[in-house]
Amino acid sequence: MxxxxxxxxxxDRTIVEVGGEIDVYTAPKLREQLVELVNDGxxxxxxxxxxxxxxxxxxxxxxxxxxKRVRAHEGSLRLVCNQERILKIFRITGLTxxxxxxxxxxxxxxxxx
Amino acid sequence: MAIVELRFSALPEHVRTARLVAxxxxxxxxxxxxxxxxxxxxVGEACSRAVGLHVGHGLDTPVRVALIEEEKKFSIExxxxxxxATAGAHGSTAPAxxxxxxxxxxxxxxxxxxxxxxxxxxxEVIADDKGGLIRMSWPVTPxxxxx
Numbered sequence: 001m002x003x004x005x006x007x008x009x010x011x012d013r014t015i016v017e018v019g020g021e022i023d024v025y026t027a028p029k030l031r032e033q034l035v036e037l038v039n040d041g042x043x044x045x046x047x048x049x050x051x052x053x054x055x056x057x058x059x060x061x062x063x064x065x066x067x068k069r070v071r072a073h074e075g076s077l078r079l080v081c082n083q084e085r086i087l088k089i090f091r092i093t094g095l096t097x098x099x100x101x102x103x104x105x106x107x108x109x110x111x112x113x
Numbered sequence: 114m115a116i117v118e119l120r121f122s123a124l125p126e127h128v129r130t131a132r133l134v135a136x137x138x139x140x141x142x143x144x145x146x147x148x149x150x151x152x153x154x155x156v157g158e159a160c161s162r163a164v165g166l167h168v169g170h171g172l173d174t175p176v177r178v179a180l181i182e183e184e185k186k187f188s189i190e191x192x193x194x195x196x197x198a199t200a201g202a203h204g205s206t207a208p209a210x211x212x213x214x215x216x217x218x219x220x221x222x223x224x225x226x227x228x229x230x231x232x233x234x235x236x237e238v239i240a241d242d243k244g245g246l247i248r249m250s251w252p253v254t255p256x257x258x259x260x
Contacts, residue, residue: 056161057225058161061221093231
């Protein structure tokens, strides 16, 4: 399965809904999307990963890169994920300490800390 | 011992194929269903890393994957042709919170090894002047699933 991406705006947050597989082949598309959003002035991103079937370290690298870019503008990058097999990868790499991970888009949009 | 071998040009789009083949052979070999996700992720990480090394070194040789079914374990070997790049990599990959510079290629490679080390109990990383090899093994249940 390929990668699907769609974006929408809720208040000052931009929701990036990701579906499919994020790997070494598809991750560049996600990177382009995040770079484009930041270049267009969207600095508060919520990446909804509920539709993601597969995530590897290349995808993690892209998310970390996105975080770096929004932080340069005092922005934020929050993740929405409830899938244990995806959460496990964030835990293994210690990235649960780096990304705020929420159970729903509503929760991520409401979060302010 | 039964073996399935796969060789693919060092292109990102073929890594998914390697994951699918590895998962199918692992299932056939009797690797527990609950562990198949880990097999898929680990072989994907190893192949992504090998593709990155081949591209980085300008190598046009294929990445090699061997799927080896033994009596009590299932092993996957992913071989690259990049000289000495992985020497001493294993054991120094304690997962650390990634720094904001982690989107560099090298950091991705390191994160890939960190994921493999975190996922797979039985893993060995070998490297010499001819290339590197990541060998990973999982236990299999006594009665393999029939096709």
